[in-house]
Amino acid sequence: MSPKDLRYTEQHEWVRVEGNAATVGITDHAQQALGDITFVELPDTGQQVEAGGEVCAIESAKAASSIYAPAAGKVAEANSALEDDPSTVNTDPYGDGWVYKLELSDPSQLETLMDAEAYDAFLEKDQGGS
Amino acid sequence: MAFQDKPMTLIFEKSVPGRRATRNVDRDVETPFTIREDLLRDAPAELPELSELDIARHFTELSRRNFGVDTGFYPLGSCTMKYNPKVCEQAAVMPGFADLHPLLPQLPGGEMLVQGALAVLHEMDLMLRAICGMGGFTLQPLAGAHGELTGAMIIAAYHRDRGNAKDVILIPDSAHGTNPASAAIAGYDVKTIPSDPHGLMDVDALREHLDDKVAGVMLTCPNTLGLFNPRVKDIADLVHGVDGLMYYDGANLNALLGRCRPGDLGFDIVHLNLHKTFAAPHGGGGPGAGPVGVVERLVDFLPTSVVVAHDDGTYTLDYDRPKSIGYVAPFYGNFGVILKAYTYLLSVGRDGLAAVADNAVLNANYVAAKLREHYDVAVDGLCMHEFVASASRQAAHGVRAIDVAKALIDRGYHPPTVYFPLIVDEAMMIEPTETEGKETLDAFVAAMGEIAELAKSDPEALHAAPTDTPVGRLDETTANRKPDVAAPC
Amino acid sequence: MPYIANTDEQRRQMLATLGLDSVDELFADVPPELRCGELDLPAGHPEQEVGQQVARLARHNTAGLVSFLGGGFYDHFIPAAVDALASRSEFYTAYTPYQPEASQGTLQAIYEYQTAICRLTGLEVANASLYDGGTAVYEAMMMALRVTRRNRVIVDEALSPIYRKMVRSYTRNLGIELVETPSRAGLADRDAIAEAIDDKTAAVIVQNPNFFGCIDDASDLAEMIHDAGGLLVASVYPISLGLLKPPGEMGVDIAVGEGQSLGLPLSFGGPYLGFMAARKKHMRKMPGRIVGRTTDAQGRDGFVLTLQAREQHIRREKATSNICTNQGLCALRALMYLSMLGKAGLPELAQRCADKADYARRRLLDVPGVTMRFPNRWYFNEFVLNLPVAADKVIRGLFQRGLAAGFPLGRYWPEMNNSLLLAVTEKRTKEDIDFLAHTLDVILR
Known part of the structure; x- marks a missing residue:
């Protein structure tokens, strides 16, 4: 069961919204699919991003995945602790394993994202189909 | 597998201060030359200090920790690990070729000093044209992926010349990773086309994506599941209908040699892997050679230079090619590798080449048929030169493709290509090649059968494999998290 | 057939395993209209003849030139x-x-x-x-x-x-x-x-x-x-x-x-x-x-x-x-190679190249009309000479005397038609250098 207080994208990012600020990470499902995370290529602070645009990337030994922006905005902070210990994404994906914070240009863009229930259903369907 | 048991030390760790392997020639000019001190390095690079015997032992030990085609069966799918004839190795070290400076023909009168080498390049071009049904080849590209990049640059040059504004290349999802990477670094947007359940390009899916923006389509034929797409000509017609070009990834040409030619299938550009199809060795990761052939209307775009044959039997190099994409390599390609493939082609000739495809395809089908008892095979009917088996039956016992692969190493076989193509779960891509005999294939099938039985009776034994190797499974996560890529001084 | 292991008998057995009569049946997926006839290639040859053919082509290259060609690609000794x-x-x-x-x-x-x-x-x-x-x-x-x-x-x-x-x-x-x-x-x-x-x-x-x-x-x-x-x-x-x-x-x-x-x-x-x-x-x-x-x-x-x-x-x-x-x-x-040369051998080799290049520079500058293209610079083993005539003009003559004297820069810099780039490695002897200087002197006279 995914945490109720977050919103989710189809690319398996989660978003925690606090006013104009959004914290973004990858879901538990995503970290399991990637395996042991070996490196998180963090975005630069101040970087402008488009909704759905590629922000940064996350790697395991045998896979890599892009992390996209759930909405337009400016990168306010990157989780530099992941530079030293990327495994936090595996052990605490919804907590200390967050990847970056976004200063939203238009918080309403987040309204189209899934809630936990919808995301769980999405996962179910996704797995059933594969 | 005769592996050394004792741990290896790095060559640098074997240094004995003051020990030497070589004696340089004495200074035969009167005075030494002193370069201004601030331009010099402070201390010599910390290279090994060893005797020649130390070095011979070190590399002999390393070689015993390696598996090559000469060591044993190497059914690595998509890599065509056929035997590398020794006569080809001999050709490449002939001093008449090995000592030839590549700038010689750029000197006035220099072309006449390298006629033998230019003849090799020209004859190779002609033979590859005949094999592929193409109008001309460049031998410059230095590897298969380099050939792909060259091909994508030719696609761009063609459209620039035609005034076409096209920025998309279509690639099926079953393609080798080099295809999208090559198209992207040539400046194209890559659109991935889903393939049908057999990994073949879906003609309807293609139609959906095909528009005026499409510069070309890159295909492997037979595809990565070892299947020939009977609709390949229809695909080519559709692509040509929007003035797109058809690119042939030659990784799997071994299946078609002497049976059909990419040019006749509607392809406009092909790259070949001389280190796969034409028996040049892969060298533990190169050097390869990736010649690119094009149909007549694209010949003007080939890289500079090209060899020109004259009526009097001489050869020259043409550098005056205004439509050419320019230089993709400093000279004429990986000449030593080309020479090996040339020697191979002289040996096998037209009759031998057809027998290559026949036996490669027969061997693959034979192994596929025998393996079905123990493993799932991704396609039901016949395959071409390779096929994709799956460890999905074994996965029920907790044994995965990687475990089967490692168990094969203990039994003296190089594993198949695993987890590719991505469209098959627990994929094990098997390509026996034509140079293997039935008894080798039977023994391999027996080993695979034994592993399949073990998967049921003792999966733990397979998780522990390999055990008969100098090291067991290595911690790749740490290797990636804290990369150690050079020994500290 | 060379490099193919199976005998006719083995092929028959394998086809029987597949329930097929001929290898042709394996290619059933290839539509007949897309197949090619016999390739326009020479027939195969036994190894003995192949070796001779390749060796013949090797002899069509001029071997044994005393070379001062470099330009990024050098004739060093290989242990x-x-x-x-x-x-x-x-x-x-x-x-x-x-x-x-x-x-x-x-x-x-x-x-x-x-x-x-x-x-x-x-x-x-x-x-x-x-x-x-x-x-x-x-x-x-x-x-x-x-x-x-x-x-x-x-x-x-x-x-x-x-x-x-x-x-x-x-x-x-x-x-x-x-x-x-x-x-x-x-x-x-x-x-x-x-x-x-x-x-x-x-x-x-x-x-x-x-x-x-x-x-x-x-x-x-x-x-x-x-x-x-x-x-x-x-x-x-x-x-x-x-x-x-x-x-x-x-x-x-x-x-x-x-x-x-x-x-x-x-x-x-x-x-x-x-x-x-x-x-x-x-x-x-x-x-x-x-x-x-x-x-x-x-x-x-x-x-x-x-x-x-x-x-x-x-x-x-x-x-x-x-x-x-x-x-x-x-x-x-x-x-x-680097292991064979080793920590002491590589600097020594590099010094040898520099010594010989310096000698070559001095000898060649003694030839009347020859000057440095870039004077007052520091060099390792390669340098550019200015000749009193176009470099292309002397290169053929030097070829005839067994010398590949260097690379004419006019090929890439039209304004440097008289310039010749020479490299000297440890393989060139003092005699080679003297011979080059002498021959250049004769040709320029």
């Missing part, structure tokens, strides 16, 4: 051990080391090669090789663009003209702004480069010793480009690093070069070896294979391909490069 050990088929008949347990030989050798390249260049990380020195320059440029996320590159004119042509070919369809700055009196023009650098500049690319043979310490250029947030890329001649200040000490961020001189025959242009070394902080932006050291479950050291998430087979169109096959066997030879 017999390099050929003998690299000919072990466990090395050369292996594929890329995807299965580490069965490939520790290749993997450890590459790790040792990476280490040797790092020590030679004074940088922290190196990859497992690229195709050649020219593609290495291109890959370094692309890497600098990725690191800086900029799109302008400055190239010094004294970078090999062949490499500059290659870079131009590769960037033709990309939105990269390529600026070539002229060299001044044989060195990179500092003022021109300073003026060309802006906040969009990803890299300055130079060569040392440069194409004219001049030693050009790029330390000041490193400072210049670093101040603007860009990287310095240098193409270097590895033998010269036996003596010269390594790029890492000059502040170079990415050092690349042609590794042919490290134990590879000239072989008419390939196979060669592109090497690349860089700073650790940029490692994940590097192209190509990289081998890393790690351990197995029992704690034994072992080697694996690492940082593969950068590569095409995982990242596909987002990979750092499309490179897959590289020059593994050539890198192995380079490691063997």
Whole structure:
């Protein structure tokens, strides 16, 4: 069961919204699919991003995945602790394993994202189909 | 597998201060030359200090920790690990070729000093044209992926010349990773086309994506599941209908040699892997050679230079090619590798080449048929030169493709290509090649059968494999998290 | 049939297993109209005749020229051990080391090669090789663009003209702004480069010793480009690093070069070896294979391909490069060569080359009318002479006397028609040099 207080994208990012600020990470499902995370290529602070645009990337030994922006905005902070210990994404994906914070240009863009229930259903369907 | 048991030390760790392997020639000019001190390095690079015997032992030990085609069966799918004839190795070290400076023909009168080498390049071009049904080849590209990049640059040059504004290349999802990477670094947007359940390009899916923006389509034929797409000509017609070009990834040409030619299938550009199809060795990761052939209307775009044959039997190099994409390599390609493939082609000739495809395809089908008892095979009917088996039956016992692969190493076989193509779960891509005999294939099938039985009776034994190797499974996560890529001084 | 194992009888048995009568049935998927007839190729030949045919073509090349040709590709002596050990088929008949347990030989050798390249260049990380020195320059440029996320590159004119042509070919369809700055009196023009650098500049690319043979310490250029947030890329001649200040000490961020001189025959242009070394902080932006050291479950050291998430087979169109096959066997030879020369041998060899080149310079300057094209410069083993006539005019005459005297710069610089680029390696003797000076003197008279 995914945490109720977050919103989710189809690319398996989660978003925690606090006013104009959004914290973004990858879901538990995503970290399991990637395996042991070996490196998180963090975005630069101040970087402008488009909704759905590629922000940064996350790697395991045998896979890599892009992390996209759930909405337009400016990168306010990157989780530099992941530079030293990327495994936090595996052990605490919804907590200390967050990847970056976004200063939203238009918080309403987040309204189209899934809630936990919808995301769980999405996962179910996704797995059933594969 | 005769592996050394004792741990290896790095060559640098074997240094004995003051020990030497070589004696340089004495200074035969009167005075030494002193370069201004601030331009010099402070201390010599910390290279090994060893005797020649130390070095011979070190590399002999390393070689015993390696598996090559000469060591044993190497059914690595998509890599065509056929035997590398020794006569080809001999050709490449002939001093008449090995000592030839590549700038010689750029000197006035220099072309006449390298006629033998230019003849090799020209004859190779002609033979590859005949094999592929193409109008001309460049031998410059230095590897298969380099050939792909060259091909994508030719696609761009063609459209620039035609005034076409096209920025998309279509690639099926079953393609080798080099295809999208090559198209992207040539400046194209890559659109991935889903393939049908057999990994073949879906003609309807293609139609959906095909528009005026499409510069070309890159295909492997037979595809990565070892299947020939009977609709390949229809695909080519559709692509040509929007003035797109058809690119042939030659990784799997071994299946078609002497049976059909990419040019006749509607392809406009092909790259070949001389280190796969034409028996040049892969060298533990190169050097390869990736010649690119094009149909007549694209010949003007080939890289500079090209060899020109004259009526009097001489050869020259043409550098005056205004439509050419320019230089993709400093000279004429990986000449030593080309020479090996040339020697191979002289040996096998037209009759031998057809027998290559026949036996490669027969061997693959034979192994596929025998393996079905123990493993799932991704396609039901016949395959071409390779096929994709799956460890999905074994996965029920907790044994995965990687475990089967490692168990094969203990039994003296190089594993198949695993987890590719991505469209098959627990994929094990098997390509026996034509140079293997039935008894080798039977023994391999027996080993695979034994592993399949073990998967049921003792999966733990397979998780522990390999055990008969100098090291067991290595911690790749740490290797990636804290990369150690050079020994500290 | 050569290189095919199965007998007719075995083929019959195998077809019977498949329930087929003929091999033709295996090709049922290929529509008849797409099949070809017999290929227009010569028939196959027995090995004896093939060997003779290839040897005949080899004899159609002129062997035994006393060569002063360089231009980035050098005629150095190769110890017999390099050929003998690299000919072990466990090395050369292996594929890329995807299965580490069965490939520790290749993997450890590459790790040792990476280490040797790092020590030679004074940088922290190196990859497992690229195709050649020219593609290495291109890959370094692309890497600098990725690191800086900029799109302008400055190239010094004294970078090999062949490499500059290659870079131009590769960037033709990309939105990269390529600026070539002229060299001044044989060195990179500092003022021109300073003026060309802006906040969009990803890299300055130079060569040392440069194409004219001049030693050009790029330390000041490193400072210049670093101040603007860009990287310095240098193409270097590895033998010269036996003596010269390594790029890492000059502040170079990415050092690349042609590794042919490290134990590879000239072989008419390939196979060669592109090497690349860089700073650790940029490692994940590097192209190509990289081998890393790690351990197995029992704690034994072992080697694996690492940082593969950068590569095409995982990242596909987002990979750092499309490179897959590289020059593994050539890198192995380079490691063997550097091990044979060793810590003391490489500087000694480099000094020998410099000594002989200095002697050649002095002898040739004694020939009336011959001058240095770039006087008052420091040289390693290559230099440019100005002749009293067009260089093309004397080259044929020298050929007839068994001398490949050098490279006429007029081919790439029309204004340098009288200039000849000469390289001297340890293989050229004092007698060779005296003979060249004498012959040139005779021809010019």
